[in-house]
Amino acid sequence: MKRTTIKGFIYVLLIAVLGNIVACSGKNDAAIPGGGAGTDTIPDPREEDVFTPQTPGVTVQKMDYTQGNINEYLLYIPDSYNEKKTYKWPIVIFLHGVGEIGNNINEIRNVGLPKVVKGKQFVMIAPQCTASWWNTDVLQQLYKEVLKKYHVDSSRVYLTGLSMGGYGTWNWAQTSPDKFAAIVPICGVGTPSQACVLKKMPTWAFHNANDPTVAVSGSRDMVNALKVCGNDLVKYTESPTGGHDAWTNAYADPALYTWLLQQKK
Numbered sequence: 237m238k239r240t241t242i243k244g245f246i247y248v249l250l251i252a253v254l255g256n257i258v259a260c261s262g263k264n265d266a267a268i269p270g271g272g273a274g275t276d277t278i279p280d281p282r283e284e285d286v287f288t289p290q291t292p293g294v295t296v297q298k299m300d301y302t303q304g305n306i307n308e309y310l311l312y313i314p315d316s317y318n319e320k321k322t323y324k325w326p327i328v329i330f331l332h333g334v335g336e337i338g339n340n341i342n343e344i345r346n347v348g349l350p351k352v353v354k355g356k357q358f359v360m361i362a363p364q365c366t367a368s369w370w371n372t373d374v375l376q377q378l379y380k381e382v383l384k385k386y387h388v389d390s391s392r393v394y395l396t397g398l399s400m401g402g403y404g405t406w407n408w409a410q411t412s413p414d415k416f417a418a419i420v421p422i423c424g425v426g427t428p429s430q431a432c433v434l435k436k437m438p439t440w441a442f443h444n445a446n447d448p449t450v451a452v453s454g455s456r457d458m459v460n461a462l463k464v465c466g467n468d469l470v471k472y473t474e475s476p477t478g479g480h481d482a483w484t485n486a487y488a489d490p491a492l493y494t495w496l497l498q499q500k501k
Contacts, residue, residue, distance in 0.1 A: 287321045287387055294350065296341050300381050304374030305366045308341045312353045312360035317387070324389035326358040326497055327382065331397030331404040337365050348398050348422075348483050356493065359388050370397075370404035372411050379415060391501040396420035398483040399450060406458060413437055418499035420492065423447055423482045425454030431461035438499045440471040442486040444478035471495070 290313045297311045317325065330349040341364050344350055350362050361382050363375075383390055395416045397405040402424020409419045410430050418438035439462060443455035452474065459472045475482065486492060 288385070289318045290386065292317060294345065294353070299363070299378060301374070301377040304377065305368060305371055306363045306374050306378060307339070307366055309361050309363035309378070310341065310344060310350055311386075312350070312356070312362075314357055314359070317359070321387075324387060324392075326392035326394065327386070327388040328358050328360050328394045328396060328496070329379070329382075330360060330362040331370055331395075331401030331408075332362065332364065333397075333399030333401055335399075337367065337400075339364075339366055348401075349396060349487050352487050358394075358497065359386055365400075370400065370407070372404075372408050375404070375408055376412065392417050392497075392499070394418050394420070394496055394499070396422065397424065398422040399424065399480065402450070402454075409434060409437060414501075417501045418496055420486070420496065421455070421458075422486055423450045423455070423480060425450060426458040428457045428461035431458060431467075432465040434462060435465040435467045436469070437462075437467065438469040439467070440473070440492065440495060442473045442482045444475045444480070444482045446477055447480050447482070449480040 290311070292313045292315045294310055294312050296308055298308055299306050314325070328349065332344045332347055336343045336347055344362055344364055349360060353360050361378070363378055365371075379393075382388070383393070393416055395405050395409060396419065397403075399422070402421040403426075404424070405419055405421040406424050406426030409416055409421075410427060410433050413433050413436075416437070418440070419434075420440050420442070422442045423444065424441075439459075441455045441459055443450075443452045445452050455472065455474070459470055462470045473486070475485070478485070
C-alpha cells in the first residue's frame with residue numbers, strides 16, 4: 237500500500253474515533269443528574285428564599301395536610317412583617333388545652349398565647365386539635381408546612397403549650413429536640429426517664445403548686461430530671477396558688493418573651 241493511502245486511512249480512522257468520543261461524552265453528560273452544558277440545571281439562589289406577603293394580625297389558615305386531627309390554625313403576623321422582606325422572623329408554636337378541642341377555631345383566640353399575642357415580634361402558629369390528643373406525627377407535618385410557607389428563621393422556632401398543650405410540648409420536644417430553639421411547657425407532664433434528650437434545650441416550665449387538674453409533680457419531675465442530665469439552661473416558675481391556670485401569669489410576663497427570643501439553635 238502506498239504511503240499516501242496509509243496516511244489517508246489513519247486520518248479517517250482518527251476522525252471517527254474522535255467523533256465517537258464526543259458523542260459518548262454528550263450521552264454521559266445527559267445521563268448524570270445536573271450534567272450537560274446548560275445553565276438551567278444550576279439552582280437559582282433567589283428561588284430558595286421567596287418572600288410572600290401576609291395579612292398582618294391574627295387570621296385563620298387551613299392546613300394542607302388533611303389526614304390528621306388538625307384542620308386549621310391561627311396565624312399571627314406582626315405589623316412590620318411585609319416591610320422586612322429580608323428578615324427571617326422567629327416563630328412560636330402554641331398548643332392549647334383539652335377545653336379547646338373541636339372544630340371551632342375561634343375557641344382558641346382568647347386562650348393562652350393567642351389572647352396576648354398582638355404586638356409581639358414573632359410569628360405565631362396556634363393549631364386546633366379536632367379530636368383526642370396532640371398527635372406528634374401530625375404536628376411534624378404542620379412544622380414542615382409553616383416553615384415552608386412563612387418567612388421565618390428555622391434556628392429560632394419555639395414551642396409552648398398549656399395543660400394538654402403542656403403535655404404536647406414536652407412530648408414533641410422529646411420526640412424531635414432538634415426542631416426547637418427553646419420550649420415553654422405550662423402545667424404539663426413529660427417523660428423523666430427520657431429527659432436527657434433535652435439536656436441542651438433551653439426550657440422554662442411553669443406550674444402552680446395547688447393545681448387540682450395536673451399534679452405539680454409533672455413539672456417538678458421533668459425539671460429535676462433535666463438538671464440531673466446536666467441541663468443548666470432550665471428555668472422553673474412555681475406559684476403556691478392559682479389552681480390549674482398557670483398560663484395567664486406566664487404569658488403576661490414580658491420577661492418570658494425577652495428570654496425566649498434570645499434563644500437560638
